[in-house]
Amino acid sequence: MKLKSFLTVMAVLFVFCFCNAGCSKDNETLPKNNENGNENTNTNSTSKMKITIGTAVFTATLYNNASAAALKARLPLTIDMTELNGNEKYYDFSGPLPTNASVGGDIKAGNLTLYGNNVLVLFYKSFNTSYSYTKLGYIDNPSGLAAALGTGNVVVKFENN
Numbered sequence: 001m002k003l004k005s006f007l008t009v010m011a012v013l014f015v016f017c018f019c020n021a022g023c024s025k026d027n028e029t030l031p032k033n034n035e036n037g038n039e040n041t042n043t044n045s046t047s048k049m050k051i052t053i054g055t056a057v058f059t060a061t062l063y064n065n066a067s068a069a070a071l072k073a074r075l076p077l078t079i080d081m082t083e084l085n086g087n088e089k090y091y092d093f094s095g096p097l098p099t100n101a102s103v104g105g106d107i108k109a110g111n112l113t114l115y116g117n118n119v120l121v122l123f124y125k126s127f128n129t130s131y132s133y134t135k136l137g138y139i140d141n142p143s144g145l146a147a148a149l150g151t152g153n154v155v156v157k158f159e160n161n
Helices: 003-019 066-073 145-149
Strands: 047-052 055-060 077-084 088-092 104-106 111-115 119-123 127-139 154-160
Touching: 047 066, 047 145, 055 066, 055 145, 066 127, 077 119, 088 154
Parallel strands: none
Antiparallel strands: 047 055, 047 154, 055 127, 077 088, 077 154, 088 119, 104 127, 111 119, 111 127
């Protein structure tokens, strides 16, 4: 009898694990192959964005999610981004964007995120955080990003690439 109960429990656990393996509560798909340390899952629906800071120009890859699409729909944008914590610049939109926040974990220089439902954040230093963000995309090659952004507030232009 004990063996039968054990086998039943194991079968239930197997079915539960197998069924949940294909499920995910994160509905965004990530671009394949980048230099910014993000995971790979999909290359079919990525889009690019140009980010200009002074004379420096960066290319960003946007994730395939509703939040990134809403940001892209607002382009072109020229905004004054505010310095915060020596690692990020942010901008408060007047209205909300769709969100799908997850705990930040390892933030990489060049990550572009949404904090809450209306704060655009561009990180220029890597660090670990427990704050939650909605992932929008990342700068493909963030070399020189910190220097371009400087230490104070800065005007940043976002446009379709």
